[in-house]
Amino acid sequence: MTRISKNKFEWxxxxxxxxxxxxTSTQAQQESGVLALEAAAGASIGGPAxxxxxxxxDRLRRLEDSRWPSLDRALDxxxxxxxxxxxxxxxxxxxxxxxxxxxxxxxxxxVDQSASGQFRMIGNWSLLNxxxxxxxxxxxxxxxxxxxxxxxxxxxLAGEIGYAGATAVTFSDTGTTLSVAYWSQTLADGRAGFVxxxxxxxxxxxxxxxxxxxxxxxxxxxMFSPVLPIPDxxxxxxxxxxxxxxxxxxxxVSDANGSLTDVEWFPGGSELYKYGEIGWTPEPSKRFLTNxxxxxxHVDERTDAGVPKSWGAMLAGNxxxxxxxxxxxRLGWSDGAAPIARRAVNAGLMWRPGYYDDLLGLxxxxxxPSDSKLETQTxxxxxYRADLSDNLALTADVQYLKNPGFNDEDPLVFGLxxxxxx
Numbered sequence: 001m002t003r004i005s006k007n008k009f010e011w012x013x014x015x016x017x018x019x020x021x022x023x024t025s026t027q028a029q030q031e032s033g034v035l036a037l038e039a040a041a042g043a044s045i046g047g048p049a050x051x052x053x054x055x056x057x058d059r060l061r062r063l064e065d066s067r068w069p070s071l072d073r074a075l076d077x078x079x080x081x082x083x084x085x086x087x088x089x090x091x092x093x094x095x096x097x098x099x100x101x102x103x104x105x106x107x108x109x110x111v112d113q114s115a116s117g118q119f120r121m122i123g124n125w126s127l128l129n130x131x132x133x134x135x136x137x138x139x140x141x142x143x144x145x146x147x148x149x150x151x152x153x154x155x156x157l158a159g160e161i162g163y164a165g166a167t168a169v170t171f172s173d174t175g176t177t178l179s180v181a182y183w184s185q186t187l188a189d190g191r192a193g194f195v196x197x198x199x200x201x202x203x204x205x206x207x208x209x210x211x212x213x214x215x216x217x218x219x220x221x222x223m224f225s226p227v228l229p230i231p232d233x234x235x236x237x238x239x240x241x242x243x244x245x246x247x248x249x250x251x252x253v254s255d256a257n258g259s260l261t262d263v264e265w266f267p268g269g270s271e272l273y274k275y276g277e278i279g280w281t282p283e284p285s286k287r288f289l290t291n292x293x294x295x296x297x298h299v300d301e302r303t304d305a306g307v308p309k310s311w312g313a314m315l316a317g318n319x320x321x322x323x324x325x326x327x328x329x330r331l332g333w334s335d336g337a338a339p340i341a342r343r344a345v346n347a348g349l350m351w352r353p354g355y356y357d358d359l360l361g362l363x364x365x366x367x368x369p370s371d372s373k374l375e376t377q378t379x380x381x382x383x384y385r386a387d388l389s390d391n392l393a394l395t396a397d398v399q400y401l402k403n404p405g406f407n408d409e410d411p412l413v414f415g416l417x418x419x420x421x422x
Contacts, residue, residue, distance in 0.1 A: 034320065036056070036057045037057070037289055038285040038289065039057070040057050041053070041288045042284065045192075045195065045250065046207070046238070047202075047203050047204070048211060049202075049211060049214065051122050051139050051141050051180065054214075055092060055094050057215075058096070064356070064390065065356065066389040067356060067386075068389035072391070075391055079422070082422075090125060090126035090130045093122070093123055096119075096419065096422070099115070099417065100154050100415060101114070101154075101417075102114050102415040104157060105409075105413075105414075106161060107160050107411075108407060111151060114156060114157040115148040115150040116145060116147050116171045117145070117146055120142070120143040121141070123138070123142075124137050124138075134186045136184070139181070140178065140180060141178070141181075142176070142177075143176070143177060144176045145172050145174045153172045154167060154168035155168055155173075161401070161407055161413070162404050162405060162406030163401050163406075164374060164405030165226060166220040168415070175261070177261055182197030187241065191284065192241025195239070196236075196238075197236075199237075200232075201230055201252050201254040202224070204240075204250060206228055206275070206314050206316055208288075208291060208330075210350050210361070211223045214417075214419055215395075217383060218417070220340075221346065221365040222348065222364075222365055225332035226341040226365065226367045227339045227341050228334070229310060229334075231255065231257065231258040232259050233260055236252060236255060236258075237252070237253050237254075238254075239252075247279070248284075248287070249276070249278050249279075251275065251276035252273075252276075253273070255268075255272065256268070256300055256302055258273075268304055271301065271303070272299075272300050273298075274298045274299070275295060277295035277296070279291055289319075289320040289326070290319045290320055293315075293316055294315055295313065295314045296311070297310075310335060311336065312335060312336075313334075315330065324352040325350075325351050326349060326351075328350075330344070331344075332345070337370055340367070340369065341369055341377075342368055342369070343368040344365060345365070345366050346363060346366070347363070348361065348362050348363030348364060349363075358385060358387055359384075360385075361382065363382075364381075366378050374406075376403060377405060378400075378402040379400075379401055380402075382397070383398075395416070397414070398413070399413040401413065
């Protein structure tokens with residue numbers, strides 16, 4: 001067993017102090033974060049982490065003040081070139097790079113550190129009805145996930161510490177992949193739409209306004225309910241729309257054997273993941289900010305993988321107060337061996353303290369694992385994201401894992417994430 005070194009802890013404290021000293025509450029930008037989420041809600045039927053929604057949030061963030069204006073000015077020519085490309089051709093291109101380091105206080109092996117990076121090119125090419133209320137676009141994400149100086153990536157750390165879950169989402173070492181490539185069509189003057197092609201079903205399942213593993217929390221059981229067994233990207237179809245000004249319906253059907261690395265057409269046959277929800281929001285633009293929904297899922301038996309069918313339901317909601325505080329919560333139930341848990345409750349908050357676009361988050365999940373031999377598991381995660389410039393953010397994160405499943409100790413997992421976008 002190893003523990004996080006004193007030097008690393010002192011370095012993190014010093015870094016936090018520097019960030020706070022450079023912050024000025026007179027430049028509070030709570031409203032800019034809210035406006036970005038409102039715009040993102042209209043850019044995609046998916047969640048905040050979907051390709052189109054992420055592009056819109058990043059674009060609006062570049063219009064605000066930051067701690068490092070000289071870096072912002074240096075990148076202005078490149079940003080203007082991308083804007084001209086979008087205006088002249090309808091092709092919106094963006095690039096981002098994320099790096100994550102995690103270290104655990106207790107390990108079952110001699111491996112307690114992990115790190116990986118993720119480079120992405122995001123494309124959204126408006127080919128039909130450009131500059132209208134019903135555009136049709138080809139959306140794709142080409143990415144490369146790779147190790148950074150450690151033997152394992154953060155996605156593999158859970159196995160080293162005996163945790164029944166995932167301490168990090170998207171941070172693996174799968175190499176170069178075409179993670180998504182689909183057609184996105186808006187309908188009914190922006191009130192409805194669908195996607196079809198190679199999709200990430202997690203972008204359309206049990207979405208609340210804080211769910212983004214690149215800008216908020218890291219642990220799967222905090223971002224989603226652990227009763228929900230979301231497969232990797234695969235071919236599928238998703239769609240949704242507003243039935244009234246406040247009530248909407250959303251659903252997705254996708255390959256239950258989806259794979260990030262193998263782009264295959266239903267390799268296990270017609271084994272499907274199905275999810276649907278009906279929800280309420282004050283108005284369409286507030287879908288990420290305030291949302292209450294009932295969701296249900298069913299996953300077919302995966303014969304080759306030896307996983308029986310599963311089904312379940314979630315009751316979830318989040319609400320934003322005064323443009324700076326979001327609270328969220330979920331109740332979940334499932335039957336079958338595919339999910340991490342058979343019962344779970346999670347809740348938390350995110351708060352914008354008024355320092356540029358900084359963000360603080362705290363989440364707690366209590367879950368009964370699908371394996372009835374394991375004890376009730378508690379996951380607590382807290383993070384602070386400091387926006388250093390319009391294009392650069394640094395996030396410090398800590399997770400406490402009580403009764404992790406296969407470890408007699410209760411590990412702490414410290415994380416440091418850097419994200420650059422252009």
